[in-house]
Amino acid sequence: MAPAPVLLPPGPDTWLGVARDILLEGRTSATTTTTSLTSPAHSGHFLGRRDLTVTDTQKVTLGVIAAYVVGIALLWNLPYVRWSLWPFKMLVIAFHEFGHAITCLLTGGKVKSISLDPREGGVTLMQGGKSAFTLPAGYLGSSLIGALLTFCGFNIVASKVASIVVGVSFLLTLWWGRRDWLTILTILLAVGLLVACWFIAHAEALRYVVLFIGVMSSLYSVWDICDDLILRKVNSSDASVFAKRYGGSSQCWGVIWSIISLLFMVAGIIAGIAAFPQSSAQQQTDSGKFIPTKFF
Template sequence: MAPPALRPAIATRAWRAAGPHVARASAVATSAVISRRDLTVNDAQRVTLGVIAAYVVAIALLWNLPYIKWILWPFKMLVIAFHEFGHAFACVLTGGRVKSISLDPREGGVTHMQGGRNAITLPAGYLGSSLIGALLTFAGFNINASKIASIVVGVCFLLTLWWGRRDWLTIGTVLAAVGLLVGCWFIAHAEALRFVVLFIGVMSSLYSVWDICDDLILRKVNSSDASVFAQRYGGSSQCWGVIWSIISLGFMVAGIIAGIAAFPQSAAQQREDSQNFIPTKF
């Protein structure tokens, strides 16, 4: 047996010799544990998934039913604002200038732009709104994440309000949306905010899919973004619409999976965390 004074040195040399193998084994074991944890859906997440499923069914039923569909009208206008913001943001990023944004009471919208790259700005409406929807769906798995998301959305709305400052419908829609988000902060320490953010996220994600199908497959509207894109870059409007729809659904699924992986907290833990993060009195 080695003298006591030499034992730490021998142990150190042994650890260094086995280090790479131990490290790899430890990494594999840790990865397996993390994977099992991330794929495990707890009670709070089951509730969230159930709410998402209920939202999908409700929106699908209310989308085109006579008279009843007007229940969704304010939220349709809201996600149209996301759609137009996507066009505007892409225009600015590609060196263009946004002249104005306006929303149409018949559930339409238009962004007047000067410059920018059309190959990016045209699909940015649908893909941008669906990406925003996926991020909101992701945030809807957690109260504090919903608080942060509502702040970011508020900033986006203010930009939309600036670009649409001459359009009263745009102004009214944006202010009503901001008022709804602010009001939900004060309900059960913003627990209500989580479900509102989740609904807006699901609505924005599915709006891209349903609006593309509605315009290009059912109505075949020639003035859609996909139609203009097809005229300029080839292909058919239906083909581009299907591609954008698939991408939009992919964004939504990614948002759900990321939400499950990132927010394993229980409902009670979320409420406790919410009371310590930008707390509200009610």
């Protein structure tokens, strides 16, 4: 059977012109695609190199993280000046206790109460739940939250979102914590600091506050375990209770949890480098489009 004839619509000149344009456009696109695939900046290893490349803005962020680690370690242990960390210490203690509480609920238990005190620590009264999960969830939960905040601290818009969560957490901490005038004042000042940072350079200053809280929360378990189990030999920690129930020594479990906490922090830093390669100027531009604020 002979093939069916192909019927062309009226106006062949018009269609030929359209076909020519399409071919020319396709050739241009193909040339552009070939160039992008063969150029060094767009080779097959583009994603791998981007993940390992640290921009100038990220170098500054990494330097700030290192300064925070040293500064917080000193302030945490020096007398008379450690009070300056009270509002942030209250918050990371809250993260610790929230880790216990949430894990208790997820494993079928019931949370009776949560109490917080920057001088004495926090206590979560629970009924039921799986203690094999609830006991380490305090340190590991605060470390995970810290890693997420550190991750957000690499970008202004992400820090804006994180600051809203942190602000609400501060107020919840005040609700559950001991309400003496110094605690109330320091927490309100911390919330005021978050709000004020929204109006500085399109919230660029906010990024460093979120980063500070993230670093402090990430390392809280390391410093607290070292303080309780190595320096003061206190036996009433989560690690000591875990050791009594499941074997091993409290120091051993403390070291394991500390290593996991550090790994969380490193993962947050690596993820921040990979996800937020934007320059400081680009971040300010993006921030100006997300809940914009006037700035100084």
